[in-house]
Amino acid sequence: MTAPLKHSDTTVVDVALGDRAYDIVIGRDVLASLGARVAALRPGVRTAIVTDKTVARHWLEPAEASLAAAGIAASRVIVEEGEGSKSYAGLEKVSEALIAAKIERNDFVIALGGGVVGDLAGFAAAILRRGVDFVQVPTSLLAQVDSSVGGKTGINSPQGKNLLGAFHQPVLVIADTAVLDTLSPRQFRAGYAEVAKYGVLGDEAFFAWLEANHAELFRGDAARKHAIATSIVARDERETGDRALLNLGHTFGHALEAATGFSDRLFHGEGVAIGMVLAAEFSASLGIIPQADVARIERHLAAVGLPTRLQDIAGFAQEGLADADALMTLMAQDKKVRRGKLTFILLEAIGRAVIAKDVEPTRVRDFLQGKLKA
Numbered sequence: 001m002t003a004p005l006k007h008s009d010t011t012v013v014d015v016a017l018g019d020r021a022y023d024i025v026i027g028r029d030v031l032a033s034l035g036a037r038v039a040a041l042r043p044g045v046r047t048a049i050v051t052d053k054t055v056a057r058h059w060l061e062p063a064e065a066s067l068a069a070a071g072i073a074a075s076r077v078i079v080e081e082g083e084g085s086k087s088y089a090g091l092e093k094v095s096e097a098l099i100a101a102k103i104e105r106n107d108f109v110i111a112l113g114g115g116v117v118g119d120l121a122g123f124a125a126a127i128l129r130r131g132v133d134f135v136q137v138p139t140s141l142l143a144q145v146d147s148s149v150g151g152k153t154g155i156n157s158p159q160g161k162n163l164l165g166a167f168h169q170p171v172l173v174i175a176d177t178a179v180l181d182t183l184s185p186r187q188f189r190a191g192y193a194e195v196a197k198y199g200v201l202g203d204e205a206f207f208a209w210l211e212a213n214h215a216e217l218f219r220g221d222a223a224r225k226h227a228i229a230t231s232i233v234a235r236d237e238r239e240t241g242d243r244a245l246l247n248l249g250h251t252f253g254h255a256l257e258a259a260t261g262f263s264d265r266l267f268h269g270e271g272v273a274i275g276m277v278l279a280a281e282f283s284a285s286l287g288i289i290p291q292a293d294v295a296r297i298e299r300h301l302a303a304v305g306l307p308t309r310l311q312d313i314a315g316f317a318q319e320g321l322a323d324a325d326a327l328m329t330l331m332a333q334d335k336k337v338r339r340g341k342l343t344f345i346l347l348e349a350i351g352r353a354v355i356a357k358d359v360e361p362t363r364v365r366d367f368l369q370g371k372l373k374a
């Protein structure tokens, strides 16, 4: 990884993975360069664009037009939007369509969409003919700053999320900040929780910058590009180092997502926002972070309109959500449990996250019990 290169309005992050190195191109309207970049990578390549219905309505034609202008053939595979497509049935549909489109070993699969399409199309590319190269065109903020970086692809099993998958690095990522203009404000905010996470876990200066510039970032343009590029670099650097820190807020967050049935009641990023605040408050209850830092994290997430408290979740009072034991059971099913102890990412300050490998479940339970009464 080298520092972002400035090409006028476009930032190119060069992900250094030896012979799998690739570029992440970030900027307003960079989708228009898709065709030329694909043609430069592999002249004469055939492509298939995998996308979902909503994204297709907004962005499929511009993507196809860019490819056509560069003389690149493209077929289209359109799935239903939503997590349900990350399934055996969704994988079958995409795989069969790619075979029917005669995508061969040297061709490209292009994932045009959010994390669902990226994970699904990436996995289909990983197994098609034992591996076909793929291009990521992430269209949600979450996909741009998180799921399109790191090479993880896959689908869900009826028994759990992301249980089937493969590591498959893209050959190119095009993160166009303008495509986010059609994303719903709520989806945008949910993705923003992951952006804020990079500041909270390792970069106080970035967090302060977000506090000052979030409104401009939500509006678009230069601040948005800077935030996305900074997040991508932070994410990529963690990939090869202290990867676990990326789970900040996620142990609590995943339990909340599970408790709400992975439904529209709580988007992933919203669970992460609440989870980050809980992780900060839990750290404060252990006396390792100043209370002022906790308040600052909550204040910022609330300022952009994210939920920050358990009580902010729709229907919170009903069901198992208001039950510390039920949440503990869900957390115990998380991957981060070893021999009865929980691994947590805790905070010593904004910008300083640490891994705690032997957190006593009773401490977490008592903490949650207190929060639920609050």
Ligand SMILES: NC(=O)c1ccc[n+]([C@@H]2O[C@H](COP(=O)([O-])OP(=O)(O)OC[C@H]3O[C@@H](n4cnc5c(N)ncnc54)[C@H](O)[C@@H]3O)[C@@H](O)[C@H]2O)c1
Binding pocket: 052, 053, 054, 055, 058, 081, 082, 083, 086, 113, 114, 115, 116, 117, 119, 139, 140, 141, 142, 143, 146, 147, 148, 149, 150, 151, 152, 153, 161, 162, 179, 180, 181, 182, 183, 184, 187, 268
């Ligand atoms: N591979 C990884 O490392 C990784 C990391 C984090 C999350 N994920 C996965 O990512 C998925 C979540 O991603 P997501 O939040 O992008 O969800 P998503 O792909 O379902 O997109 C959210 C919604 O926004 C719509 N949408 C996307 N881009 C749009 C645009 N530009 N304009 C209008 N609508 C648009 C989609 O149609 C969808 O309805 C989950 O399945 C999660 O497991 C993977």
Ligand SMILES: [Zn+2]
Binding pocket: 146, 194, 250, 268, 272
């Ligand atoms: Zn996440």
